[in-house]
Amino acid sequence: MEAEVTLEYDAVKVAEAIAKAVSPDNFKTPKGLSIATARKMKKVITHVDCSGKLSTFIATIDDLLFCVSTAEKAVQTAKRLE
Numbered sequence: 001m002e003a004e005v006t007l008e009y010d011a012v013k014v015a016e017a018i019a020k021a022v023s024p025d026n027f028k029t030p031k032g033l034s035i036a037t038a039r040k041m042k043k044v045i046t047h048v049d050c051s052g053k054l055s056t057f058i059a060t061i062d063d064l065l066f067c068v069s070t071a072e073k074a075v076q077t078a079k080r081l082e
Contacts, residue, residue, distance in 0.1 A: 001057045005046045005064065012042055014075055019044045021071035022064060033060060044068075 009015040019039035029035055032052040038045055046064055050057040 001050045001054065003048045003057070003061055005048070005061065007044045007068065009042050009044070012039075015039050015042050015044050017075050018068060018071045021074070022046070022067045030056075032056075035060065035064070 007015075007018070009018065016039050019037055022044075023037050030052075032050060033056060034047075034049045036047045048057070048060055048064070050060065
């Protein structure tokens with residue numbers, strides 16, 4: 001199973017912050033699961049490849065989106081404090 005999640009932001013700096021926030025997940029994956037996140041201009045693109053269970057695949061995407069949401073909230077909070 002494969003998925004590509006593409007998120008677009010208003011600024012390159014925001015996309016960079018989000019990509020950096022979720023990139024540590026690229027290194028801690030169980031056997032049969034790979035995650036690669038990259039920033040391309042204002043977009044954050046994550047590719048998920050899973051040869052295991054459907055439940056693992058769905059949980060991985062859910063976890064990714066939760067982490068992105070948390071990072072977005074942190075960026076918005078930082079912007080308000082400027």
